[in-house]
Amino acid sequence: MSERPDQRVLVVIPAWNEAGVIASTIAEIRAARPDVDILVVDDGSGDGTADAADAAGALVARLPYNLGVGGAMRTGYRYALREGYDVVVQIDADGQHDPLYLTELVTGLADADVVIGARFAGEGSYRASGPRRWAMWLLARVLSRLAGVRLTDVTSGFRAANRRAVTVFADHYPAEYLGDTVESLVIALRTGCSVQQLPVEMRPRTIGQASQSPLRATVYLARAVIALGLALVRRWPAATETLGQEKA
């Protein structure tokens, strides 16, 4: 199936102190897909990220203080729902996600409600090792089971969601650690959305590197286990107070 020509696509970029790269990321997305709208959610940056994104021609939502990726993304999903977008694609601000895969992800929504751009699925050269690798293996294993399809990179921040998933995420997108990646997938699956992945090649980050020290990786493993365990047993939805605020 191909992408429906009439659907409106919103690219949401959660950005925290990414003034150095945000403009080139936006320009790249524009070059790859001139027809999509781009919303940068500035997560309380102190380095003028919002102004840089504004100058680059993107829509900019400025959070008054740092909420984390989960808060930034829920802002994006709420905006998309209110403005009537059909598809939301999340792309990292740091340029590690190649916008050339954007169309593929959106097309993939014909078969699923959420499509993840996965690093380990054949393409690319991203490699993790040690406890971090075990954590990723465990997360992938459990979520694959839940989803009923093979998922290899559930912590990827490169993903597309259709209207059905956007409606869920506009109300329930956890701000806690790993909530924006792992728990959000669990929420999607538990509300009956289907999840699939497509292989993408990730580029090395333009600025900054993921922490790879053994201690940090071990802490990551522990937190991943806790976050996943909680997500699985949590009486959904976790945030009952904000339930049902968003109506499509």
Next chain:
Amino acid sequence: MNSTFTLGLIGGAITLVVLFEMLRRQRLREKYAVIWVVVVAATLTLAIFPGLLSRAATALGVQVPANLLFFGAIMLLLVISIQLSYEIGRLEERTRTLAEEVALLRLQQESHRGDHPSHAPDAPDAPDGRGPHEVTEPPEEPGPTA
């Protein structure tokens, strides 16, 4: 008059005065003051009637009555701490929702200004939200609606 009695009385009195003063200055809400008033009342009761504690300790098989008191006090503080953690979590969730809402409203306001350049000059530059209070919504942009 033993020292336990005096200490309990003084501690209870000071706590009561502080609570009253905080309530009077509206620094403390009644719903949080209630629990502390109950704690003070219990402290004073035990200070005035130490026999109650000994009898409770005997009934529960605790050899040193003070240990029962410490256990009770620690459990109470633990429960109150958990209750406060819960309240903080709720507040964080609310402020998060508000922060997201603020960001979206600002974006909406800016896009309206951009759509209607004629309105821009008389709109005061008030990023803190004290802009013109419009009763009627400006016409929506002619974008496709789904």
